[in-house]
Amino acid sequence: MYKISEELAELGKRRIEGYPVEGFVWGSGPKNPAIMLVGEAPGENELETGIPFTGRAGKELMASLESVGLAREDVYITSAVRSRPYKWGTKKKRNGEIIERKYNRAPTKKEIIAHALILDTEIRDIHPPLIVTLGNIGLQRLIGPKAKVTELHGVLIESPIQYWDDEESCFKETADVYHIFPTFHPASVFYNPAVRELKDEDWRRLKELLGKVK
Numbered sequence: 001m002y003k004i005s006e007e008l009a010e011l012g013k014r015r016i017e018g019y020p021v022e023g024f025v026w027g028s029g030p031k032n033p034a035i036m037l038v039g040e041a042p043g044e045n046e047l048e049t050g051i052p053f054t055g056r057a058g059k060e061l062m063a064s065l066e067s068v069g070l071a072r073e074d075v076y077i078t079s080a081v082r083s084r085p086y087k088w089g090t091k092k093k094r095n096g097e098i099i100e101r102k103y104n105r106a107p108t109k110k111e112i113i114a115h116a117l118i119l120d121t122e123i124r125d126i127h128p129p130l131i132v133t134l135g136n137i138g139l140q141r142l143i144g145p146k147a148k149v150t151e152l153h154g155v156l157i158e159s160p161i162q163y164w165d166d167e168e169s170c171f172k173e174t175a176d177v178y179h180i181f182p183t184f185h186p187a188s189v190f191y192n193p194a195v196r197e198l199k200d201e202d203w204r205r206l207k208e209l210l211g212k213v214k
């Protein structure tokens with residue numbers, strides 16, 4: 001198993017303090033994974049279990065992994081942000097009572113920057129043969145803000161990636177070239193069922209790539 005240092009985790013927690021986020025879920029997986037998966041941020045379920053992708057989206061992701069002959073133990077799972085970003089909203093209970101509750105939301109740029117050193121360290125230490133980004137947040141974190149999953153999904157990108165330069169407070173490009181394979185976030189099929197076909201086709205292509213990239 002690979003784990004970032006306690007010091008780096010503490011730094012991330014300090015940097016994200018004051019934003020509407022809660023908890024901290026560690027990345028999870030072996031030191032030499034077949035692939036690295038980069039998601040968005042943990043949600044309510046992940047906060048409860050302490051393990052990435054254990055909710056509804058996690059089930060969908062595990063099915064995709066299985067379709068290419070992989071299991072959770074074979075891959076390293078992380079995300080752009082390691083705390084759960086939330087927003088307050090209301091929910092009507094069955095008895096008609098209206099309650100306030102927290103809902104998951106996408107992380108902001110500032111939250112992504114607060115945890116950027118964590119993801120950079122994971123990528124540098126593990127140096128995975130292939131990075132699979134799940135959705136726009138993970139893709140844009142690595143390739144830049146103009147990248148769009150709808151345009152880039154299902155195709156292997158060989159390119160430097162963005163890392164956070166702490167001294168200059170900006171993202172820069174790595175000297176190293178990485179293999180990036182963008183696909184949709186597994187939860188996107190819940191909001192847009194038409195995505196399922198495209199996502200499944202991406203995973204079929206990914207299966208062909210596995211073992212070919214180093």
Ligand code: URA
Binds near residue numbers: 039040051054057
């Ligand atoms: N979405 C993510 O990006 N990560 C999780 O762990 C769960 C949902």
